[in-house]
Amino acid sequence: MTLAEQLNQDMKQAMKSKEKDKLAVIRMLKASLQNESIKLGNKNLSEDEELTVLSRELKQRKDSLQEFKSAGRDDLVDKLKVEIDVIQAYMPRQLTEKELEEIVKTAIKEIDATSKKDMGKIMNTVMPKVKGQADGALINKLVQKHLN
Structure with missing residues (x-):
């Protein structure tokens, strides 16, 4: 449907x-x-x-x-x-913070990101994978956390 x-x-x-x-x-x-x-x-x-x-x-x-x-x-x-x-109710199931964290970690490894300069590249990699399943602000927070 x-x-x-x-x-x-x-x-x-x-x-x-x-x-x-x-x-x-x-x-x-x-x-x-x-x-x-x-x-x-x-x-x-x-x-x-x-x-x-x-x-x-x-x-x-x-x-x-x-x-x-x-x-x-x-x-x-x-x-x-x-x-x-x-x-x-019409949105797909939202990913948990742990699931998002794994996706972010994987993206950081794929891109070989080391600093906050790579934040845009990471976000461009992660966002299409989680479209509609996670809040962008939460993803941004997780990326910053793992880049420190």
Whole structure:
């Protein structure tokens, strides 16, 4: 089942069970996917392109969550947490920190990286392998940790 089909099915279910928050997030995801499809000029997005859209939407909400927490906007924090949970349901399984650490160590060995100057090369090697399965900030932190 494609992501679009899954979203349609979940949207119908959310309508029937009157889950307004979930329905709003699903509609937003469908709109984002549609906009990306129009932007790229293809009728159907590949799984990789769909994952890119989902990752972007998730990252936007996580960034906003931090801003709202620091501003003391608890009403918006709760709303964003619900949105993040719904989006994460459509994301692939997230890698654990240990799994990421192994990938980072392997990339450092492959590139023969020795200093922080090689950080870009390592990130360019690691990110395609873990696309949608890990947060870029965590990967960045792990790379810095292992380059010291």
